[in-house]
Amino acid sequence: MFYKDRDIPYKLKAEEALMRRLNVNHSKLPVIEEEYRKKLAGIRGEKELDYHLSCLANNYLIINDLRLQQGAHFFQIDSLLISPKVSFIIDSKNIAGTIIFDHEFNQCIRIFNEKEEGIRDPFTQVQRHIRLLSQWLDEHKLPALNLEYLVAISRPSTIIKSKGTNSYSNFRVVHAAHLISRISDLEKSYPKDLTSIKEIKKIAKQLVKNHVPHKPNILDTYSIHPNDVKNGVQCPQCHAIPMDKVYGSWYCPLCQTSSKTAHIPALSDYYFLYGSTITLSQFSDFLLLPKSKSKSASSFLISLNLPCSGSKKGRVYDLTSLIEK
Template sequence: MDYYLSFLDVKGYYIFHDLRLHTGNKYFQMDILILSANYLLILEIKNIIGTVQFENYFNQFIRTVNGLEEGFYNPIFQTDKQKYMLKQWLNVQKFNTPPIESLICFTNPQTIIRADSRVKGTDSVIHSQNLLKIAEMDQKHRTSIFTKKDLLKIARCLIKSNKQDSSNVLARFNIAPDEIIKGVHCPRCYKIPIDRKRGNWYCSNCKIHSKDAYIDSLKDHLLLFGPQFTHLQFKEFLKINSNSIASKLISSLNLSYSGTSYKRTYILNNDDFLPK
């Protein structure tokens, strides 16, 4: 998808990947959102092998591989829901509501797409190599809804509002928490774990020393387990044996926390990683 998106004029579009937004009472997620002055475009990405069939009577989406049929959530309904939720989000943020289009992009060129002639919405189903269909939308929507200043404001609001659901990452990929390799990884060769010697993290593989190699490992913790941790969890995740060293590193981050010193829970935010 990145290859085909690279053909777009970078001055004319803002492209966002994997957005998860909140409308006030519900979350919704979009694989790719393209923001332009005239319209918004949602891209729903499907990497599915075999033959897929959009069926009208029961509004089904069926994949067949090696003679085995399997039902999936209909992506046409999925993009309809995304458009509805995106309109709600724009209203909550008090932005004008432009035309909102959607495309369902199958990235595997060998995927065979079939549809009942009565199925509505299949004109929005394409292989990713046909993404230049965006040019047709540019011709369809020729009236500007947003100024450059508006676009920048919306872009910043989308980034600020993006709420990734870190708590479900392990479940999503069926990984047990005890399968995660603990320790600080090397910022150059990614060997894990590396050792702490004389106030530095040292990698025996590529021979580098680093004072703040643990920062990237804390980012991993945020993505895998969420923003909260205790002193003991900090020690165990980074494989630090010394209570005093763990306390010193936590203190250097100036993190917000709750609870007493004995049962204190620290809270990581994206802006908290660099030592103060």
């Protein structure tokens, strides 16, 4: 069964918010758009992987997008399949063109549109994950697992090649369509249960409980100054920024659209750009509410019924319940 589904990556949502609020001629915009496209491709690849993993649902507890902390290090596993006999770490790759695994130099080479480039070696990464996960289980006094790994190439059109002789690693890279048969082959090496189903469920519960979502500061990631980010409410119709607050509604001077809820997506953008908390001053500045109507802005913010802390002047509101509901 799928014990933990995939989440839409926080960074993807943050990039969407940032792209909405940068000028079209901003120097960093093409870089952000390219990274965003890569993430979307990765998500499509993971959906393809999940389609094939669903055939295993009765034999394994499947945990997707698991990020754990081990000591000073964080590590993220695309898919973890756990069972009493053997468990698998699956690394999903959605790579177009030709991918060459060079076992002599422990590197991975991609050839696409006659361009050759080095990419992160998935074998090195997944072996690190096995080591860290084993340490994590030991430190949390959980039963050990027989850990295997596979690198799943989600694009059927991707050509897989190998340089050097390493039958062990070559056997562990496979197109997603053949993933189940490869898992079946590896299962034969583990005929006996290492632990019980009860213990497996206990392990899965603790893993998900300790999952740490990755929430990077997107402005720092792309070295963008807050002054480059447009403040204001975006029109849901023509996407212009800003809208004007007129008698309890938001009015777009460009296309004359009126909305009572257009501030919600704006506050969502704030959440992904600046964090989960907001003060009255930050609220007014970001929504471009007139300073002369501070009482109105305060009433508006209070009406959102957000959890808050602190005294009246220094009160801080938590946007999490508004954004993640």
